[in-house]
Amino acid sequence: MRPKIYLFGDSITEVSFADGGWAASLSNHFSRTVDVVLKGHSGYNTRWALKVAERIFPPVGSGGAPALAVTVFFGANDACLSDRYAAFQHVPLHEFKQNLNSLISFFKKRWPETVILLITPPPIDEDARLRHPYMENPSGLPERTNEAAGAYAQACISVAKECGCPVLDLWTKIQEFPDWKEVLMACTLLRLATGIVFEEVVKILKEQGLSPENLPTEAPLFSDIDPEDPLKAFEGY
Amino acid sequence: MRPKIYLFGDSITEVSFADGGWAASLSNHFSRTVDVVLKGHSGYNTRWALKVAERIFPPVGSGGAPALAVTVFFGANDACLSDRYAAFQHVPLHEFKQNLNSLISFFKKRWPETVILLITPPPIDEDARLRHPYMENPSGLPERTNEAAGAYAQACISVAKECGCPVLDLWTKIQEFPDWKEVLMACTLLRLATGIVFEEVVKILKEQGLSPENLPTEAPLFSDIDPEDPLKAFEGY
Numbered sequence: 001m002r003p004k005i006y007l008f009g010d011s012i013t014e015v016s017f018a019d020g021g022w023a024a025s026l027s028n029h030f031s032r033t034v035d036v037v038l039k040g041h042s043g044y045n046t047r048w049a050l051k052v053a054e055r056i057f058p059p060v061g062s063g064g065a066p067a068l069a070v071t072v073f074f075g076a077n078d079a080c081l082s083d084r085y086a087a088f089q090h091v092p093l094h095e096f097k098q099n100l101n102s103l104i105s106f107f108k109k110r111w112p113e114t115v116i117l118l119i120t121p122p123p124i125d126e127d128a129r130l131r132h133p134y135m136e137n138p139s140g141l142p143e144r145t146n147e148a149a150g151a152y153a154q155a156c157i158s159v160a161k162e163c164g165c166p167v168l169d170l171w172t173k174i175q176e177f178p179d180w181k182e183v184l185m186a187c188t189l190l191r192l193a194t195g196i197v198f199e200e201v202v203k204i205l206k207e208q209g210l211s212p213e214n215l216p217t218e219a220p221l222f223s224d225i226d227p228e229d230p231l232k233a234f235e236g237y
Numbered sequence: 238m239r240p241k242i243y244l245f246g247d248s249i250t251e252v253s254f255a256d257g258g259w260a261a262s263l264s265n266h267f268s269r270t271v272d273v274v275l276k277g278h279s280g281y282n283t284r285w286a287l288k289v290a291e292r293i294f295p296p297v298g299s300g301g302a303p304a305l306a307v308t309v310f311f312g313a314n315d316a317c318l319s320d321r322y323a324a325f326q327h328v329p330l331h332e333f334k335q336n337l338n339s340l341i342s343f344f345k346k347r348w349p350e351t352v353i354l355l356i357t358p359p360p361i362d363e364d365a366r367l368r369h370p371y372m373e374n375p376s377g378l379p380e381r382t383n384e385a386a387g388a389y390a391q392a393c394i395s396v397a398k399e400c401g402c403p404v405l406d407l408w409t410k411i412q413e414f415p416d417w418k419e420v421l422m423a424c425t426l427l428r429l430a431t432g433i434v435f436e437e438v439v440k441i442l443k444e445q446g447l448s449p450e451n452l453p454t455e456a457p458l459f460s461d462i463d464p465e466d467p468l469k470a471f472e473g474y
Contacts, residue, residue: 002293017254017264017273025259026256034253035274038264056239064300109381166444207403 003019009073045078046099051234075121079152086143088227100159118167119158120153125181246310253278282314293317311312312358316389323380325464353402355397357390362418
């Protein structure tokens with residue numbers, strides 16, 4: 001069996017196979033040696049991630065496959081401000097650290113030899129958040145700030161150091177580029193993928209009954225999560 | 238366990254996660270429902286594919302995972318002309334059909350419920366083959382022709398029909414575009430993937446000892462296959 005690299009995270013992970021995405025590049029890089037497997041969950045914070053981890057990554061004896069590595073890339077949603085429109089995604093800083101610790105413990109127990117690579121949330125372009133809100137936002141205030149994202153990035157780094165895990169400080173790395181706001185948009189924007197083969201394969205698979213809309217989702221979709229009662233969608237997990 | 242879609246093929250499959258590639262788009266399309274798993278082997282023909290299929294796709298009881306679908310995308314190398322520089326990749330048309338039949342039988346036995354989607358080889362831009370040879374070519378003649386690729390595409394279609402499998406006639410589909418030679422180049426050209434996250438993740442994984450050059454390859458690389466004795470690299474499979 002070819003070894004795997006799992007990519008566990010939020011929307012930045014979920015869209016990472018979109019045109020020019022980083023996971024696609026990673027798959028290409030390891031194309032002959034590793035299966036790169038996407039486990040991205042748009043809108044998730046670490047609290048919700050902990051709810052689904054057990055099911056997403058079954059024990060090796062129960063059909064699960066051990067991993068060479070897993071990227072743990074959360075925090076962007078945890079860092080939503082607690083008094084803005086996305087407050088239902090907010091996770092307090094101390095709980096964020098606890099949750100990251102719990103995720104690391106889970107993976108270390110599941111796969112003792114696996115590299116657990118933490119990735120900090122990226123910086124926030126607050127103007128862009130206002131230009132492209134994902135919910136109605138009459139307040140005129142962004143739902144997340146760069147300062148808050150930086151605090152969660154620092155927390156992520158400190159947890160990684162405590163646990164002896166490698167960490168990618170994306171918050172700092174991106175801001176080293178003078179034009180980072182444009183770079184960030186290019187990294188996270190969900191561009192609709194096109195191409196002859198893609199469209200044709202999708203069409204034929206759909207004819208065979210295989211399309212995303214008639215396959216069960218592994219974990220609740222962001223659209224299935226009630227902002228008023230987010231944990232409800234996870235009952236039974 | 239999340240179901241899988243396997244992509245089994247030659248270099249057009251192997252590079253399909255490169256920037257803008259079709260497998261990346263497919264992964265993105267199914268990002269919440271299916272693991273799209275790359276099994277691309279640059280330079281392979283159907284004869285070699287048959288040699289490695291058993292190991293690449295282990296039985297479900299032995300750690301292998303059943304698939305929702307598998308794309309079988311060979312023929313471009315089989316169609317290399319038998320009297321040109323890439324003759325060692327050539328597989329006669331009647332054997333190509335037999336081999337496709339054998340691959341379909343293998344998958345049907347392995348996973349009785351799985352959709353087996355055949356994809357024909359693409360058309361050949363003969364001028365481009367001369368401009369970009371992958372081996373020394375003093376003959377001034379292309380190692381493959383569009384006519385030959387068309388014959389293999391027709392054979393692929395007839396096998397698919399005999400076996401009741403869906404088929405994507407890529408040879409015809411691409412040529413419906415007036416500017417297909419440019420489209421083809423855009424589809425198959427291996428563009429080096431870039432991007433901040435990709436480069437950083439690769440760097441850190443490499444620091445952890447995880448990089449393609451120190452991981453075993455699942456099946457022989459094209460560079461490991463001796464044009465004089467291609468089957469030698471497959472001894473032990």
